[in-house]
Amino acid sequence: MKILNQDETRRISDKVLSLCKADECVVTINGARTGNVRYARNAVSTAGLVEDTQLSVSVAFGKKQGTASINEFDDKSLEKVVRRAEDLARLAPENPEFMPTPDKQAFRASSTFSEKTAAIDPEYRAQVAAYSIEQSRKNKLVAAGFFTDRTSFETVANSRGVFGYQQQTGVDFTCTVRTEDGRGSGWVRRDANDVARFDPRAASDIAIEKALRSVDAKALEPGRYTVILEPAASSDLMAYMFFDFDARSADEGRSFLSKKGGKNRLGDKLFDEQVNIWADPWDKDVPVLPWDSQNLLARERMDLIKDGKVANMNYSQYWAKKQGKRAVGQPGNIIMAGGSKSTEELIAGTKKGILVTRTWYIRMVDPQSVLLTGLTRDGTFYIENGKIKHPIKNFRFNESPVTMLNNIDELGRPEVLSGDESPFQMLIPSIRVRDFNFTSLSDAV
Amino acid sequence: MERRTFLKVSAAAGGALLIPVFGEAIAEEQLINPMAVAFKKSLADAAMNAATKAGASYCDVRIGRYLNQFITTRDLNVENIVNTESSGVGVRVVANGAYGFVATNVMTLDAVADAARQAVAIAKANARLQSEPVRLAPVKGAGEVAWATPFTKDWRTVPVKEKAEMLIAANKAGMDAGASFMQSMLFQVNQQKYFASTDGSYIDQDFHRLWVPFTATAVDKASGKFRTRDGLSSPVSMGYEFLDAKPQHKIRAAGGVTTLYNGSYDLVEDARAAGRQAKEKLTAKSVEPGKYDLVLSPEHLFLTIHESVGHATELDRVLGYEANYAGTSFATLDKWESKKFQYGSKIVNFEADKNTPASLGCVGYDDEGVPAKRWDIIRDGVLVNYQATRDQAHIIGEKESHGCSFADSWSSVQFQRMPNVSLKAGRKKLAPDEMVKDVKKGIYILGRGSYSIDQQRYNFQFGGQLFYEIKDGKITQPLGDVAYQANTQDFWNACTAMCDERDWRMGGSFFDGKGQPSQVSAVSHGSSTTRFNGINVINTARKID
Numbered sequence: 005m006k007i008l009n010q011d012e013t014r015r016i017s018d019k020v021l022s023l024c025k026a027d028e029c030v031v032t033i034n035g036a037r038t039g040n041v042r043y044a045r046n047a048v049s050t051a052g053l054v055e056d057t058q059l060s061v062s063v064a065f066g067k068k069q070g071t072a073s074i075n076e077f078d079d080k081s082l083e084k085v086v087r088r089a090e091d092l093a094r095l096a097p098e099n100p101e102f103m104p105t106p107d108k109q110a111f112r113a114s115s116t117f118s119e120k121t122a123a124i125d126p127e128y129r130a131q132v133a134a135y136s137i138e139q140s141r142k143n144k145l146v147a148a149g150f151f152t153d154r155t156s157f158e159t160v161a162n163s164r165g166v167f168g169y170q171q172q173t174g175v176d177f178t179c180t181v182r183t184e185d186g187r188g189s190g191w192v193r194r195d196a197n198d199v200a201r202f203d204p205r206a207a208s209d210i211a212i213e214k215a216l217r218s219v220d221a222k223a224l225e226p227g228r229y230t231v232i233l234e235p236a237a238s239s240d241l242m243a244y245m246f247f248d249f250d251a252r253s254a255d256e257g258r259s260f261l262s263k264k265g266g267k268n269r270l271g272d273k274l275f276d277e278q279v280n281i282w283a284d285p286w287d288k289d290v291p292v293l294p295w296d297s298q299n300l301l302a303r304e305r306m307d308l309i310k311d312g313k314v315a316n317m318n319y320s321q322y323w324a325k326k327q328g329k330r331a332v333g334q335p336g337n338i339i340m341a342g343g344s345k346s347t348e349e350l351i352a353g354t355k356k357g358i359l360v361t362r363t364w365y366i367r368m369v370d371p372q373s374v375l376l377t378g379l380t381r382d383g384t385f386y387i388e389n390g391k392i393k394h395p396i397k398n399f400r401f402n403e404s405p406v407t408m409l410n411n412i413d414e415l416g417r418p419e420v421l422s423g424d425e426s427p428f429q430m431l432i433p434s435i436r437v438r439d440f441n442f443t444s445l446s447d448a449v
Numbered sequence: 450m451e452r453r454t455f456l457k458v459s460a461a462a463g464g465a466l467l468i469p470v471f472g473e474a475i476a477e478e479q480l481i482n483p484m485a486v487a488f489k490k491s492l493a494d495a496a497m498n499a500a501t502k503a504g505a506s507y508c509d510v511r512i513g514r515y516l517n518q519f520i521t522t523r524d525l526n527v528e529n530i531v532n533t534e535s536s537g538v539g540v541r542v543v544a545n546g547a548y549g550f551v552a553t554n555v556m557t558l559d560a561v562a563d564a565a566r567q568a569v570a571i572a573k574a575n576a577r578l579q580s581e582p583v584r585l586a587p588v589k590g591a592g593e594v595a596w597a598t599p600f601t602k603d604w605r606t607v608p609v610k611e612k613a614e615m616l617i618a619a620n621k622a623g624m625d626a627g628a629s630f631m632q633s634m635l636f637q638v639n640q641q642k643y644f645a646s647t648d649g650s651y652i653d654q655d656f657h658r659l660w661v662p663f664t665a666t667a668v669d670k671a672s673g674k675f676r677t678r679d680g681l682s683s684p685v686s687m688g689y690e691f692l693d694a695k696p697q698h699k700i701r702a703a704g705g706v707t708t709l710y711n712g713s714y715d716l717v718e719d720a721r722a723a724g725r726q727a728k729e730k731l732t733a734k735s736v737e738p739g740k741y742d743l744v745l746s747p748e749h750l751f752l753t754i755h756e757s758v759g760h761a762t763e764l765d766r767v768l769g770y771e772a773n774y775a776g777t778s779f780a781t782l783d784k785w786e787s788k789k790f791q792y793g794s795k796i797v798n799f800e801a802d803k804n805t806p807a808s809l810g811c812v813g814y815d816d817e818g819v820p821a822k823r824w825d826i827i828r829d830g831v832l833v834n835y836q837a838t839r840d841q842a843h844i845i846g847e848k849e850s851h852g853c854s855f856a857d858s859w860s861s862v863q864f865q866r867m868p869n870v871s872l873k874a875g876r877k878k879l880a881p882d883e884m885v886k887d888v889k890k891g892i893y894i895l896g897r898g899s900y901s902i903d904q905q906r907y908n909f910q911f912g913g914q915l916f917y918e919i920k921d922g923k924i925t926q927p928l929g930d931v932a933y934q935a936n937t938q939d940f941w942n943a944c945t946a947m948c949d950e951r952d953w954r955m956g957g958s959f960f961d962g963k964g965q966p967s968q969v970s971a972v973s974h975g976s977s978t979t980r981f982n983g984i985n986v987i988n989t990a991r992k993i994d
Contacts, residue, residue: 044770048575052550054860097527126574148772150965180773257668264673365901373991377910379903406993448905
């Protein structure tokens with residue numbers, strides 16, 4: 005597949021906009037080439053390449069909207085897709101909450117593209133798998149892993165002069181290494197937009213070391229413990245909380261950010277004052293597109309939690325207008341301030357506690373308190389007097405990230421990662437928290 | 450694992466939407482006309498010829514056209530109506546004993562032939578890392594055949610306005626009955642899948658599915674408390690006739706606490722009940738933690754079955770192919786080989802069935818061209834079989850695949866996915882009201898709530914939508930803040946009673962996630978109302994201020 009350049013997508017979007025007879029028109033063109041290799045049982049199980057390109061046209065007549073798409077780009081096809089979108093809009097009912105598409109605005113480019121990542125080939129992918137397989141075999145371990153790379157582009161344009169084009173690249177790697185007898189398991193995750201920042205050997209070695217150290221886990225009684233959560237262990241918990249940073253839900257009384265009596269908690273100190281979290285599309289470690297593809301609004305650097313206080317919430321265009329606020333593009337990344345210590349240094353400063361490598365299958369139990377349940381996995385260790393003393397069996401937890409971020413002891417050095425189930429690129433530290441609530445034991449290794 | 454799979458979908462200017470759906474939007478009239486079978490066959494032949502010439506020992510080609518329509522509403526407003534389409538070709542090969550896969554949305558003879566050659570190159574690049582060559586169980590070529598989901602009313606022909614009005618009527622009913630807010634959605638799916646392989650199969654299939662989820666939210670602004678009640682319907686493989694509610698499909702829950710549905714669904718009636726029940730949940734008694742006998746309704750129990758039996762008996766998990774993501778399984782080969790691993794009590798019988806009418810996993814053929822079938826997984830409480838694909842069958846001594854291969858898109862590689870896995874109804878005549886009579890201290894749980902299980906399927910925690918206290922054989926009052934925790938084997942061995950086939954019905958999920966890259970699959974699980982004795986219940990109420 006050809007990755008279309010800016011001039012090519014501008015020509016297509018200009019043509020589409022000139023053909024449209026509706027009151028408003030939005031054009032999105034995106035395409036991606038995604039390669040992957042998956043391995044398990046010390047052998048490659050699948051490997052592949054997927055290519056796809058799409059053109060989407062959304063139009064509005066007054067408050068009636070319609071959307072259509074096509075994957076052909078000749079003039080006849082462009083006209084066809086515009087007419088189809090217009091036909092659908094005419095059939096749709098009016099949406100009283102309809103908001104017009106944004107006026108022309110500038111998008112300041114972010115560094116989301118790396119030539120080296122775009123040049124990844126099947127040999128490179130196979131080599132990533134080969135290293136962890138070979139090292140695992142040498143150590144009488146069994147590796148399972150997944151490496152994927154993606155090169156993509158996106159153009160957004162509308163009938164009010166908005167235009168944005170950017171290319172993106174990224175690699176994601178996860179690897180689970182288990183002992184042959186299934187008594188030990190270790191895991192690692194690495195994400196980067198530039199493959200030059202990814203070291204498959206170093207990553208695999210972490211999973212191998214954790215697998216070897218995790219054999220013969222002892223059972224610890226469920227209860228409240230001081231816990232060091234590695235970044236991958238807390239990322240999904242925090243992502244759940246940020247899904248609820250919607251101003252409308254808070255104002256309407258159906259969010260943890262709602263207050264008795266019908267107000268929201270903007271400005272309230274809900275977290276430990278060490279907690280500072282923001283979004284920034286231009287961050288050098290976790291750059292994301294400088295626009296929100298949903299509504300074509302520019303993203304901005306935005307504090308979400310400042311010194312433990314709720315600093316901002318997300319406003320849709322409709323709710324912003326109703327509440328007299330300004331709508332901006334919704335965050336694509338989550339960045340949390342940390343300290344300078346490595347996870348090992350946090351461990352060294354812990355008298356008694358538990359190290360959690362990874363959390364798993366997190367689900368909302370009570371949205372009122374953002375109570376989440378889930379489990380630890382692939383490397384859970386007991387710490388005593390600054391050292392890992394022995395591996396322990398996995399726990400189920402029932403805990404709220406709001407409570408967790410109130411019980412912070414110390415923050416480590418932030419690391420880049422993507423959540424398993426969240427849309428955010430993240431830069432978050434290891435966190436040592438008090439009184440983390442484990443409610444039962446799991447026999448799973 | 451049931452995952453939340455969210456993809457952002459372009460919307461004209463209607464604000465941000467997060468909608469779980471694949472593909473891009475298309476116009477209404479384009480939905481009805483399928484691709485010509487002859488064209489699909491020519492593409493498939495081009496790919497298979499190119500793959501064979503490049504050195505593949507096996508090749509299969511999947512040509513897919515995936516159509517969805519979804520309508521989202523909030524209170525009395527329609528937020529969006531979107532038609533989506535995704536189409537393209539996926540080519541899988543075996544070369545030098547290894548798999549290779551390439552997918553492209555360019556549907557020309559040259560493009561698919563090139564994809565096939567690239568797939569062979571990928572297979573060869575990875576062959577050096579194989580510990581043993583791929584071994585496919587034999588499949589008899591089906592020739593040129595077709596299969597389609599039976600339905601009487603095509604969702605594609607029902608006017609959008611009529612569907613939107615139905616959702617708005619449901620939202621109004623919920624709000625009139627006590628909900629502060631209502632959100633409802635209508636998912637409609639049509640998957641046109643063409644499969645061809647060098648075994649001599651050319652299989653054209655047409656699937657139709659439907660789901661109408663909603664959430665009623667009640668808010669007490671004075672106390673700052675809010676509670677929700679989700680719909681009690683299940684997604685189905687049916688046409689739009691599912692929404693023409695028939696009186697004979699309405700089921701009175703034990704104690705008459707609510708109405709349940711099987712065969713068709715009265716959305717407006719359920720939304721009305723949800724509005725009332727969401728409000729009731731604001732003042733429900735907070736549960737006292739401890740051991741209870743649980744009476745679990747099928748539209749709740751399906752998810753417990755899915756997680757603790759469905760996923761645990763997937764052979765790829767057992768073998769370690771999912772170790773890096775979805776996990777492995779406690780149901781290891783040695784337990785199966787022993788022929789005496791007591792997975793559950795003696796009344797527990799599970800079967801896998803790809804033929805159950807209206808079930809989400811109902812197909813004519815799987816994505817390796819294997820005809821749909823039925824088999825036992827747990828018999829009289831003992832683990833007797835797994836779920837397998839062509840490359841796994843020999844491991845468990847089977848001569849042919851179970852037909853469990855599935856891919857969620859033309860652009861995804863097919864792999865092992867669970868069939869419908871269902872708990873058979875009790876052999877003795879028993880109705881839910883009679884079951885409750887035997888419970889001294891228990892909780893009756895209805896509807897799906899939160900759910901989580903560990904990566905080997907031992908430790909789980911489940912919530913629900915509605916909870917009722919059972920005291921001395923009677924349902925007494927609604928409860929709140931309920932979740933139960935158990936170990937899978939302990940739980941199924943605590944199964945003491947199940948209602949008979951009159952009460953048997955299915956729940957299901959559109960978005961069962963697994964694999965890397967992650968894919969979703971639609972699957973159903975049936976049961977009748979079932980009792981489990983002495984299960985640990987926790988109280989989930991917390992304060993954050």
